[in-house]
Amino acid sequence: MIINTVVEYTRPVKILYIEDNNASRLLVQRVLGSKGYEVYVANDGLEGITIAREQQPRLILMDINLPNMDGREITTRLRSIPHFANVPIVALTANNSPGSRELALAAGCTGFLTKPINVSQFPKQVEDFLQGRIEPLSETERAQHLQLHAQKLVERLESKVRELENVNKRLRELDQMKSDFIVLVSHELRTPLTLISGYSYLLEENLKRAEKIVAVESLSNVAVGLNLGVARMQEVIDEIINFSRVAAGMLDLSFGPVSLQALFNDIEQEFSKICEKRHLSLHMGDFYHLPLIEGDGNQLRLAFSNLLSNAIKFTPDGGHIYVVGRTVGNIVEVLVRDTGIGIPAEEQSRIFEQFYVLGSIEHHSTSKHAFQGGGLGLGLAVAKGIFEAHNGRISVESERRDLDNLPGSTFHIFLPIKRQL
Numbered sequence: 001m002i003i004n005t006v007v008e009y010t011r012p013v014k015i016l017y018i019e020d021n022n023a024s025r026l027l028v029q030r031v032l033g034s035k036g037y038e039v040y041v042a043n044d045g046l047e048g049i050t051i052a053r054e055q056q057p058r059l060i061l062m063d064i065n066l067p068n069m070d071g072r073e074i075t076t077r078l079r080s081i082p083h084f085a086n087v088p089i090v091a092l093t094a095n096n097s098p099g100s101r102e103l104a105l106a107a108g109c110t111g112f113l114t115k116p117i118n119v120s121q122f123p124k125q126v127e128d129f130l131q132g133r134i135e136p137l138s139e140t141e142r143a144q145h146l147q148l149h150a151q152k153l154v155e156r157l158e159s160k161v162r163e164l165e166n167v168n169k170r171l172r173e174l175d176q177m178k179s180d181f182i183v184l185v186s187h188e189l190r191t192p193l194t195l196i197s198g199y200s201y202l203l204e205e206n207l208k209r210a211e212k213i214v215a216v217e218s219l220s221n222v223a224v225g226l227n228l229g230v231a232r233m234q235e236v237i238d239e240i241i242n243f244s245r246v247a248a249g250m251l252d253l254s255f256g257p258v259s260l261q262a263l264f265n266d267i268e269q270e271f272s273k274i275c276e277k278r279h280l281s282l283h284m285g286d287f288y289h290l291p292l293i294e295g296d297g298n299q300l301r302l303a304f305s306n307l308l309s310n311a312i313k314f315t316p317d318g319g320h321i322y323v324v325g326r327t328v329g330n331i332v333e334v335l336v337r338d339t340g341i342g343i344p345a346e347e348q349s350r351i352f353e354q355f356y357v358l359g360s361i362e363h364h365s366t367s368k369h370a371f372q373g374g375g376l377g378l379g380l381a382v383a384k385g386i387f388e389a390h391n392g393r394i395s396v397e398s399e400r401r402d403l404d405n406l407p408g409s410t411f412h413i414f415l416p417i418k419r420q421l
């Protein structure tokens with residue numbers, strides 16, 4: 001019977017099924033496909049409306065619980081398009097709770113079928129709706145449920161407006177963070193540039209007096225000053241380049257076995273001088289007993305350097321910084337702990353975001369390792385990106401920010417151990 005009906009049309013009858021569940025889509029496609037129907041599928045409401053406009057199906061099967069717009073909302077929307085005013089739209093849902101049928105019909109559905117479909121009866125049910133079957137709904141029930149449907153629509157609208165407001169607020173914050181970032185970068189680059197231009201001027205002056213005897217000592221001071229300025233500019237530019245690689249997912253990692261002992265020896269060397277200068281005690285644990293990890297040594301060194309750099313920046317003179325490691329199952333955990341000013345609980349998830357600088361940027365000091373010294377707000381985002389590219393992760397623990405009774409901060413880094421082949 002069904003076959004005869006389908007054969008009557010020169011082209012196969014088009015049916016659109018709006019459904020987010022892959023298994024349901026496949027089943028319906030197979031069952032109706034075997035009867036000669038051409039079944040189009042859409043994953044959500046917006047895609048469904050687009051396909052409906054393009055393909056102009058003779059019947060639409062509509063899941064009710066869908067992401068974004070639900071099936072009733074899509075139906076109401078489709079009914080407002082003249083072409084779909086009378087096209088059968090059949091709800092096909094697992095939600096059989098009391099009132100759901102009436103609600104679907106009030107929203108504009110022609111019929112209501114429940115999932116899972118009965119494979120042998122389903123083609124006949126679809127055929128009936130194609131032939132003009134409309135499930136009845138009394139006027140009183142329609143009015144009642146239409147009101148409920150309208151209420152639900154308004155509730156959804158309200159929650160969507162709130163959602164958009166939050167997203168908007170977040171975008172404005174990000175925009176502000178980016179503007180602050182530009183101010184910080186200009187500030188960070190201008191300071192060493194002032195240093196360089198001052199020393200270049202001195203050099204020029206010295207050279208003008210070159211016929212007279214120029215003290216080697218004074219020229220050497222000029223060279224030190226110039227190099228300092230250039231090195232700082234190089235650091236700032238490197239930091240931006242590293243960040244842009246992480247942000248673009250373009251970290252060029254070359255994996256190999258990495259010894260954490262060797263890595264932290266390098267880091268200890270890198271920071272020992274500045275710690276001495278700032279009267280900070282750097283306590284490095286023993287990493288010999290830890291297994292090798294699979295990773296990119298240079299990138300991991302950069303990530304841990306960023307953490308150490310922060311520990312130094314946010315710990316007042318006389319404080320302590322501890323770096324220790326341990327094995328937990330097939331994971332190495334490294335702890336970077338300081339006795340510094342701490343991080344407020346509500347900011348802890350945000351500090352790993354790009355451009356996030358806690359505190360006012362007006363108090364930003366451009367000296368990289370001074371107490372509360374400057375940074376671009378990229379250090380932790382870069383570190384997080386590098387650890388994640390190693391299938392690792394980073395988290396932070398701190399009670400609060402308190403400049404008087406220093407609570408300290410502890411960063412936990414988890415990295416998978418090199419797999420033994």
Ligand code: ADP
Nearest residue numbers: 310311314342351357358375376377378379380
């Ligand atoms: P920045 O370049 O500003 O240091 P980061 O991404 O490295 O940027 O850090 C983001 C923010 O997290 C910092 O501005 C700082 O307020 C906070 N922070 C990071 N590490 C620490 C730490 N060890 N102690 C206290 N605050 C920290």
